[in-house]
Amino acid sequence: MSSHTTQVTEPMVVDAQGLSKNYGKFQALDNASFTIPFGRIYGVIGANGAGKTTLLNAILGLVPFKGEVSVLGKNPAKGRDELMKDVCFIADVATLPRWMKVNQLLDYVEGVHPKFSRQTTMGFLARTKIPLNKRIKALSKGMVTQLHLAIVMGIDAKLLVLDEPTLGLDILFRKAFYRDLLEEYFDQGRTIIVTTHQVEEIEHILTDVMFIRDGRIVLDSPVDVLSERFVELVVDSRHVEAARALGPIQERVLLGKNVFIYDGVDRAALKPLGELRRLALADIFVAKMSGEKA
Amino acid sequence: MSKFISLARRELIEHRTGLIYAPAIILTLVLVVVITSLGFGSGMTNANFGGTGNSYTSLGDLLSKLSESEAMVRAGLVGTFLNSISSPAFLILPFVIFFIMLGGLYEERRDRSFLFWKSMPVSDTWEVLARLGAGMILAPLCFLLIGMAAQVIALLIFTVLGAVQGGPVGDLWQVGTILRNWIHMPLFFLMWALWSVPVFAWVLFCGAYAPRAPFMYAILPPLVIMLFEGLYLKTTHFAAWIGIHLTAMPVAEDMAQDIIGGHTVIRGEDGFNFLMSSVAHPDLGVLFTSFGNPDLWIGLLVAAVLVYGAIWLRRYNS
Numbered sequence: 001m002s003s004h005t006t007q008v009t010e011p012m013v014v015d016a017q018g019l020s021k022n023y024g025k026f027q028a029l030d031n032a033s034f035t036i037p038f039g040r041i042y043g044v045i046g047a048n049g050a051g052k053t054t055l056l057n058a059i060l061g062l063v064p065f066k067g068e069v070s071v072l073g074k075n076p077a078k079g080r081d082e083l084m085k086d087v088c089f090i091a092d093v094a095t096l097p098r099w100m101k102v103n104q105l106l107d108y109v110e111g112v113h114p115k116f117s118r119q120t121t122m123g124f125l126a127r128t129k130i131p132l133n134k135r136i137k138a139l140s141k142g143m144v145t146q147l148h149l150a151i152v153m154g155i156d157a158k159l160l161v162l163d164e165p166t167l168g169l170d171i172l173f174r175k176a177f178y179r180d181l182l183e184e185y186f187d188q189g190r191t192i193i194v195t196t197h198q199v200e201e202i203e204h205i206l207t208d209v210m211f212i213r214d215g216r217i218v219l220d221s222p223v224d225v226l227s228e229r230f231v232e233l234v235v236d237s238r239h240v241e242a243a244r245a246l247g248p249i250q251e252r253v254l255l256g257k258n259v260f261i262y263d264g265v266d267r268a269a270l271k272p273l274g275e276l277r278r279l280a281l282a283d284i285f286v287a288k289m290s291g292e293k294a
Numbered sequence: 295m296s297k298f299i300s301l302a303r304r305e306l307i308e309h310r311t312g313l314i315y316a317p318a319i320i321l322t323l324v325l326v327v328v329i330t331s332l333g334f335g336s337g338m339t340n341a342n343f344g345g346t347g348n349s350y351t352s353l354g355d356l357l358s359k360l361s362e363s364e365a366m367v368r369a370g371l372v373g374t375f376l377n378s379i380s381s382p383a384f385l386i387l388p389f390v391i392f393f394i395m396l397g398g399l400y401e402e403r404r405d406r407s408f409l410f411w412k413s414m415p416v417s418d419t420w421e422v423l424a425r426l427g428a429g430m431i432l433a434p435l436c437f438l439l440i441g442m443a444a445q446v447i448a449l450l451i452f453t454v455l456g457a458v459q460g461g462p463v464g465d466l467w468q469v470g471t472i473l474r475n476w477i478h479m480p481l482f483f484l485m486w487a488l489w490s491v492p493v494f495a496w497v498l499f500c501g502a503y504a505p506r507a508p509f510m511y512a513i514l515p516p517l518v519i520m521l522f523e524g525l526y527l528k529t530t531h532f533a534a535w536i537g538i539h540l541t542a543m544p545v546a547e548d549m550a551q552d553i554i555g556g557h558t559v560i561r562g563e564d565g566f567n568f569l570m571s572s573v574a575h576p577d578l579g580v581l582f583t584s585f586g587n588p589d590l591w592i593g594l595l596v597a598a599v600l601v602y603g604a605i606w607l608r609r610y611n612s
Binding site for chain 1: 296297299300301303304307308402405406407408409410411412413414415416417418420609610
């Protein structure tokens with residue numbers, strides 16, 4: 001079920017041990033340890049300021065940090081440029097240079113990146129309405145994201161890191177973005193790490209999730225395990241006490257019914273008490289975050 | 295190599311206004327003024343070449359007079375004429391470099407594009423050196439090439455006009471002098487870049503550091519230092535240091551020394567001849583005399599520290 005325990009000898013894309021980072025007195029990351037194997041799509045989920053971006057920046061060698069981090073066997077704090085031959089990232093929406101023409105940007109990437117296939121990128125661009133001879137500042141926000149994705153898809157990287165890549169785009173662009181990523185780019189040789197506020201939109205493509213709060217990783221699990229572990233129970237009023245006795249991590253009243261969320265409680269014990277429901281990732285996140293006492 | 299070319303092309307695109315449009319516009323204006331005034335005679339009555347007080351009726355007439363002078367003076371006059379075509383652009387070169395240095399590393403943070411550049415396999419060292427090179431190498435190179443183009447255009451137009459007006463246009467084509475000046479100028483700008491690089495490296499550093507208003511960061515600290523030095527020590531060493539480096543004064547002094555040689559008193563006509571000979575046949579070796587000047591090396595050391603600081607800032611200032 002979980003490859004985390006069985007693939008100890010297999011090389012990891014990311015191996016972080018005791019990763020810490022503070023900005024002055026603010027502890028952005030507190031002793032985070034995790035490993036990310038090949039062929040996964042990892043969702044890093046947390047509130048604003050939880051440390052998601054710091055975590056990604058450490059992996060990408062963009063900030064100095066404490067602890068041991070190895071990305072594809074390399075130390076990202078040394079030689080970011082070497083690492084970027086195999087790692088690619090979109091760190092924000094609209095980071096492409098606005099004063100460049102699309103063609104000029106492709107020339108540049110072709111010139112500096114040994115693993116860039118212009119042909120692949122052109123294939124994706126052909127499906128869009130992006131004009132090649134226009135400056136990037138003349139493109140719509142959605143087009144800029146499409147262009148960035150097309151460039152990334154032309155790069156034969158082993159790890160792709162996406163930090164809020166679709167923020168502020170409309171739903172059609174967002175859907176298409178993740179569809180292209182999943183269908184045209186992702187394969188067993190690659191790993192994608194993604195953060196987003198719209199968890200529900202990427203839930204179906206994730207293989208693993210990592211919940212992060214106050215710089216700590218509070219949960220790190222494959223998605224299929226999570227949907228086994230966490231369950232919602234809508235209880236008939238007569239079974240409320242029995243349900244409470246089984247140790248829910250969250251209890252609330254919805255439309256006159258008592259709703260409980262359980263973490264790792266046997267379903268056979270819950271079934272007789274009411275109706276069991278599958279939980280969405282966002283609900284698990286909220287339950288987990290409000291349930292845990294900081 | 296392709297990485298180097300790609301970075302240079304990127305700088306050329308980003309700073310196309312300062313690197314290409316600005317000198318091109320200035321030199322076009324110069325060409326228009328020179329050609330209309332000299333080529334069509336309106337400026338002829340005021341032309342006072344070589345201090346001789348002669349006036350000329352047309353370009354053809356001027357060329358005829360030119361052909362009567364000594365070969366060295368002829369070459370020197372043509373060289374002076376061509377240099378005066380291209381040199382107005384160089385007046386703005388320091389300003390162009392200033393804004394390239396200030397803008398590159400600041401703007402990429404402001405518009406967040408540094409996040410894209412950092413996703414490419416290009417080190418922060420390469421990136422900062424590309425910015426430095428854009429100012430200290432690419433900018434003089436662009437100005438020189440556009441200046442040469444303006445000289446060639448001026449020569450061609452004057453050849454046609456001179457021929458129409460019946461002058462000996464062959465004397466315009468002082469190929470030896472032209473080529474030697476085309477070698478001399480880049481070498482001069484190389485030395486100038488080496489002398490002035492500490493000042494511009496400071497600007498580069500400010501562009502990498504300033505959270506906002508990089509112009510103020512670049513300008514105010516030196517002004518404050520000058521002010522305090524003036525108030526409390528009653529000296530101007532700091533301002534002088536900047537001035538000497540920014541103008542590559544020692545290089546100019548070496549050149550002047552070389553031209554006048556051991557003479558202490560120079561009369562008008564000798565001065566003219568010295569000047570003509572220096573333009574007709576500029577000495578290349580003397581440009582490098584200041585390699586023996588410790589001030590040059592101190593400046594380079596200062597520049598190296600500032601560039602290292604800019605690299606460090608770019609690596610971690612995100």
